[in-house]
Amino acid sequence: MIVGYVRVSTDKQAELGYSIEAQKSNILRYIKLMNVNNENEIKYIVDDGYSGTNMNRPGLQQLFTLIETHCVKLIVSMDMSRLSRNIVDINKIIKLLNDRKIKLECVNDDVDTLSPTGMLVTNVRTASYTFETEKIRERTNYGLIQKADQGEYPCGGKMPFGYIKNNEHKVELNPLQAEIIEKIFNQVIKRIPIKEICVTLNNEYSDLKMTLTKLRVIIHHDIYSGRFEFKGKTYDDIVPAIVSIKTQEDAKLLVRKHIYKKDNEYIFEGILQCEKCGSFLTSVSAYGRNKNKYYYYSCGKCKRQIGEKAIDKILNSIGMEIAVDDRRIKNIENRYHLLRSKVGNIKDMYEAGAIDVDEYLNAIRPLMPDLNKYEALRGLIVYDELIEQYSLIEHIQKKTFVQENFSIIKINLAQKIITKIIQS
Numbered sequence: 001m002i003v004g005y006v007r008v009s010t011d012k013q014a015e016l017g018y019s020i021e022a023q024k025s026n027i028l029r030y031i032k033l034m035n036v037n038n039e040n041e042i043k044y045i046v047d048d049g050y051s052g053t054n055m056n057r058p059g060l061q062q063l064f065t066l067i068e069t070h071c072v073k074l075i076v077s078m079d080m081s082r083l084s085r086n087i088v089d090i091n092k093i094i095k096l097l098n099d100r101k102i103k104l105e106c107v108n109d110d111v112d113t114l115s116p117t118g119m120l121v122t123n124v125r126t127a128s129y130t131f132e133t134e135k136i137r138e139r140t141n142y143g144l145i146q147k148a149d150q151g152e153y154p155c156g157g158k159m160p161f162g163y164i165k166n167n168e169h170k171v172e173l174n175p176l177q178a179e180i181i182e183k184i185f186n187q188v189i190k191r192i193p194i195k196e197i198c199v200t201l202n203n204e205y206s207d208l209k210m211t212l213t214k215l216r217v218i219i220h221h222d223i224y225s226g227r228f229e230f231k232g233k234t235y236d237d238i239v240p241a242i243v244s245i246k247t248q249e250d251a252k253l254l255v256r257k258h259i260y261k262k263d264n265e266y267i268f269e270g271i272l273q274c275e276k277c278g279s280f281l282t283s284v285s286a287y288g289r290n291k292n293k294y295y296y297y298s299c300g301k302c303k304r305q306i307g308e309k310a311i312d313k314i315l316n317s318i319g320m321e322i323a324v325d326d327r328r329i330k331n332i333e334n335r336y337h338l339l340r341s342k343v344g345n346i347k348d349m350y351e352a353g354a355i356d357v358d359e360y361l362n363a364i365r366p367l368m369p370d371l372n373k374y375e376a377l378r379g380l381i382v383y384d385e386l387i388e389q390y391s392l393i394e395h396i397q398k399k400t401f402v403q404e405n406f407s408i409i410k411i412n413l414a415q416k417i418i419t420k421i422i423q424s
């Protein structure tokens, strides 16, 4: 009997061209090329979804049983690593085959298990397979999925906000950040608009730099209810939950519903920043003498405020005054994006461990003044067009427009002027 041994590992994606059918047809073609006696029956043994790092495979055990019954003449496999990726196991298998005078052929390797040199070649190859397996463990999906299956956090780089990785690669809570996450969800559940949540958080935690985009990402990131998705599978034992699944799902729905709920109130809610102290302004309303409602934005620290109508007027007037020079804008945009990608590449290299912190700082330092300059220029110019649009749209559409297009408007409350606009 000729046995065609086929193995497909758990991570089928990592083994393109090594499907069960591909292995079978390659083995058959190889057997035909070998001109072996046609009277030999060909039997395929398949281990579907098993790793080659140990011998706990039903197919391999079946092969051993067949070997014991002395009916196997030849074993054909794609390569040695199909049979085993472990040098100790491969030596056991080869010794067993030699003792029984069974020949092993591999489609992709020239292995001659019956000669001493063949054995040596096999050993060297297997050693390198084992070495490769170690590398693969570190680097490819296969290893990462195994990590995840063992409850380890498989992704490199920075941990999501709220978490830290301990020395055993297990995920733990970052107490302060987890507290912030909990606060965010609790406030969303209480139907507090996320603009307001953003303002409160930035005022409470000065280094946080929370944005609406970040908030939305957090609310929709299932990791915070302990659901960690990796390579198409959801794990519930890798990342500790900060909120319950129900809380998160409720929060997701509320955010979706309430983003633009109050269409015509507080056009600039959550995006006005006091230039003097950096606080985000809170939205306030009051009734005037003729029972009309007025909207204000107030800095709690500086005790100064500005009316919505005043900001509206400033934006309208800017929109009329500024002429847009396309070439200049394009030039600034190009320079800005070039610098951004340079800085981004250096950051990536640093995060990947390719350069150390000193090299990182030395590389990034000369770029920063220019980056800041172009960022500021961009802040002044690019939004001309947006501000122009702003001045042209109906009042009722302004809130949606502003909330969608602007992320921060810096305001000098004493002089009542806008000093910077940052686009979403």
Ligand SMILES: [Zn+2]
Pocket (backbone or CB within 6 Å): 274, 275, 276, 277, 278, 279, 299, 300, 301, 302, 303
């Ligand atoms: Zn202030």
